[in-house]
Amino acid sequence: MNKKAELFQQFIEENELTNLFTLREIENDPYNTVVFDATVEYNDIVFPLFVVLDDTPFGFVRLEIAGGRFTPEQRKATLDVLNQLNSEFKCFKHYLMEEDGYEAILLDVSVLSGETFDPALVAYTIFEVLYPHTQKDLTRIIAAVESVKVESPAEDVATEKTTEEASKKASKPRKTTKSKKG
Amino acid sequence: MNEKARVFEQFLVDEKLTCFEKREVGDEDHTVVFRSYVQTELGDIPVFLLLDDTIYATIRLLIGAGVVTKENRQDILTFINRENSTYKSFKYYIEEDDDSVYLDCINQSANSNFDPRLLYVLMTQIVEYIPGKIQTIGEVFRVEQLPPPEHAHE
Numbered sequence: 001m002n003k004k005a006e007l008f009q010q011f012i013e014e015n016e017l018t019n020l021f022t023l024r025e026i027e028n029d030p031y032n033t034v035v036f037d038a039t040v041e042y043n044d045i046v047f048p049l050f051v052v053l054d055d056t057p058f059g060f061v062r063l064e065i066a067g068g069r070f071t072p073e074q075r076k077a078t079l080d081v082l083n084q085l086n087s088e089f090k091c092f093k094h095y096l097m098e099e100d101g102y103e104a105i106l107l108d109v110s111v112l113s114g115e116t117f118d119p120a121l122v123a124y125t126i127f128e129v130l131y132p133h134t135q136k137d138l139t140r141i142i143a144a145v146e147s148v149k150v151e152s153p154a155e156d157v158a159t160e161k162t163t164e165e166a167s168k169k170a171s172k173p174r175k176t177t178k179s180k181k182g
Numbered sequence: 183m184n185e186k187a188r189v190f191e192q193f194l195v196d197e198k199l200t201c202f203e204k205r206e207v208g209d210e211d212h213t214v215v216f217r218s219y220v221q222t223e224l225g226d227i228p229v230f231l232l233l234d235d236t237i238y239a240t241i242r243l244l245i246g247a248g249v250v251t252k253e254n255r256q257d258i259l260t261f262i263n264r265e266n267s268t269y270k271s272f273k274y275y276i277e278e279d280d281d282s283v284y285l286d287c288i289n290q291s292a293n294s295n296f297d298p299r300l301l302y303v304l305m306t307q308i309v310e311y312i313p314g315k316i317q318t319i320g321e322v323f324r325v326e327q328l329p330p331p332e333h334a335h336e
Binding site: 106 | 259260262267270271275291299300304
């Protein structure tokens with residue numbers, strides 16, 4: 001296991017947070033990458049969250065916000081709102097990732113470190129910075145996707161799925177901060 | 183001056199790096215701005231390192247001051263999303279207030295763990311990344327020269 005992952009594992013053990021994270025070592029990885037899987041909930045929707053640490057200075061926390069296939073109009077509206085969020089919230093990077101015809105809206109927070117790695121700062125980032133963002137601001141992405149009228153029948157299925165998820169999110173506000181076991 | 187700025191300034195002295203101008207903003211967070219430039223085929227791009235009392239250190243490049251128009255906006259958004267999904271340590275965004283395109287790299291650290299060398303390495307990586315992208319940036323912005331950066335602010 002890489003040094004930063006060891007320190008983070010030690011930190012979550014000392015602070016009784018191990019029930020929130022599942023450690024996963026990537027086999028045969030030249031950078032000894034370790035992923036700590038977790039989840040964040042909002043309105044009964046579970047967002048996967050990953051803490052990725054390796055031998056390089058470039059660690060990050062990643063949240064998967066939504067996925068599916070977007071119409072060109074939805075993609076345009078999504079890019080607009082992601083840019084607004086990127087401009088407004090300096091330490092978050094929201095982006096749309098395309099792979100094999102599937103698109104995912106992701107949020108990254110960089111956890112850069114040189115000679116010193118501070119696991120408490122990673123925990124602070126997740127619980128005090130990222131978590132409140134998931135409860136307040138991410139609905140703007142859903143609203144942007146929903147606001148687009150879908151006219152292309154070929155893409156209705158994907159859109160309906162996205163809209164259904166969006167409606168579910170919008171209709172059941174919940175204030176609890178429960179995180180699911182990994 | 184804030185603690186991180188003091189440490190960074192000492193790093194510059196120790197490493198005999200003279201490519202930065204320092205400016206103290208005089209705000210309540212004791213913000214200090216270290217300013218430099220990236221030279222490109224399309225003109226100089228200002229680079230700012232903002233250090234203050236918070237846990238955040240910001241490396242900011244003003245890639246295109248006032249370049250965003252109705253005509254190029256969508257192409258710019260598509261370009262910056264592609265770059266944002268490719269490179270881990272920084273992000274581009276359009277600032278609506280001044281129709282400009284910025285690139286930010288944010289580093290979080292407590293004063294006790296602040297590492298000036300890491301910031302300098304990150305800045306160097308960005309400075310080395312820009313020349314390979316500048317032609318695409320010019321095409322996406324639809325400009326042959328970037329706006330002069332003399333009056334740019336962070």
